[in-house]
Amino acid sequence: MINCYVIGERTTVESLCAHIKNYSLSALVGYAMDFPADLQELYSLKPDIVFLDAAMLPTDEESLNIIRGISALIFVSRDAQMAFEAFEHLAFDYLLSPVSFTRFAKSVGKYDRFLKVTKPLVLHHAPALIESFFIKTDSKGFKEVLIRCDQLLYIQALQNYVVLHMTGGQRYSCHNSMKEMEESLSGSSFIRIHKSHIINEHKISSVEGNMVTLISDESQKLLIGNTYRKSFFDRKNQRMIKKHKPSTPMLDFSRPASVFLGIGMFVSDFFATAGLEGGLL
Numbered sequence: 387m388i389n390c391y392v393i394g395e396r397t398t399v400e401s402l403c404a405h406i407k408n409y410s411l412s413a414l415v416g417y418a419m420d421f422p423a424d425l426q427e428l429y430s431l432k433p434d435i436v437f438l439d440a441a442m443l444p445t446d447e448e449s450l451n452i453i454r455g456i457s458a459l460i461f462v463s464r465d466a467q468m469a470f471e472a473f474e475h476l477a478f479d480y481l482l483s484p485v486s487f488t489r490f491a492k493s494v495g496k497y498d499r500f501l502k503v504t505k506p507l508v509l510h511h512a513p514a515l516i517e518s519f520f521i522k523t524d525s526k527g528f529k530e531v532l533i534r535c536d537q538l539l540y541i542q543a544l545q546n547y548v549v550l551h552m553t554g555g556q557r558y559s560c561h562n563s564m565k566e567m568e569e570s571l572s573g574s575s576f577i578r579i580h581k582s583h584i585i586n587e588h589k590i591s592s593v594e595g596n597m598v599t600l601i602s603d604e605s606q607k608l609l610i611g612n613t614y615r616k617s618f619f620d621r622k623n624q625r626m627i628k629k630h631k632p633s634t635p636m637l638d639f640s641r642p643a644s645v646f647l648g649i650g651m652f653v654s655d656f657f658a659t660a661g662l663e664g665g666l667l
Contacts, residue, residue, distance in 0.1 A: 387412070388434045388435060388497060389415045390406045390413065390414055390436075390437065390494075391416045391433035391457070392406070392417040392437045393421060393437065394417075394462060395419065395442070399419055402437050403417060405491075409494060415431045416431055416433070421442045424520070424530070424532070425452050426520050428452075432456055432457070433456070434457060434458060434497070435478070435494070436457040436460070437460050437462055437481075440465070447475075455517055458479075458497055459475070459476070459478055460478055460480070460493060462481045462485060463481075464482070464483045478497065516570075516571060517536075518535060519532075521550070521560040522561070523558050523560055533558065535574065537553045538551075538552055538553075539552060539585070540584060540585040540586060541583070541585075542582060543563075543564045543581065544559075544582075547561045547562070548562055548564060548567060564581070575587050577614075577617070577621060578617075579598060579609075579610045579611065579614050580614060581613070585600065585608065591604065596609060597609060
């Protein structure tokens with residue numbers, strides 16, 4: 387089942403929600419008639435597809451980056467020319483409003499086929515990079531803070547909570563376990579080096595013996611624990627420049643295959659949409 391979320395004006399929401407409920411491959415997990423002030427609900431629901439009314443397109447690219455990190459993004463608009471902007475924003479597809487059930491089913495079906503084709507290829511690569519995430523910074527869960535990964539130095543375990551150390555000296559605490567943080571950040575630039583520390587490898591200044599120094603404070607060194615030593619050094623050594631004899635590089639067609647397949651499917655549907663539904667040809 388492909389979980390769907392809709393952001394749009396009332397007519398767009400009502401139309402797409404009806405299509406989602408009436409299609410065997412899709413399920414409705416939520417909708418909004420205004421662009422969310424924060425994206426916490428999307429983080430919680432993790433829909434496969436987010437249908438976004440182009441009339442509610444946010445001005446900042448960061449919000450779209452966050453959505454694309456969670457879901458496939460499909461633009462919906464009454465303007466056929468918005469298909470070009472959808473392509474620029476790396477949308478998976480574009481639907482011309484009012485959206486017919488046939489066109490909707492074709493788009494969702496395309497996403498289903500895309501997953502089946504690319505799944506064997508994606509297994510050989512790291513998960514999508516996590517750019518940011520939310521934490522609850524009070525025991526009652528009322529206050530939620532967006533943490534940007536490029537500003538997070540390391541995570542420290544203290545009793546029954548963790549402390550997130552940021553660039554600039556800021557600190558945030560939340561009642562999560564190190565295991566929860568480690569699993570949530572799996573596949574990103576964060577790596578656990580000790581039972582009490584998860585570090586951002588992009589913030590490493592130097593490694594000396596079993597000690598890691600981060601860029602924020604040259605005087606502060608974090609110990610690499612015995613349990614995590616091998617995984618840390620294996621990962622670090624992958625980025626080490628080594629001396630070796632020149633050799634003919636092997637071509638890896640797996641990633642381009644998945645990328646070009648997605649682009650090809652988008653372009654094909656774009657011309658069909660612009661020509662047949664928009665009456666441009």
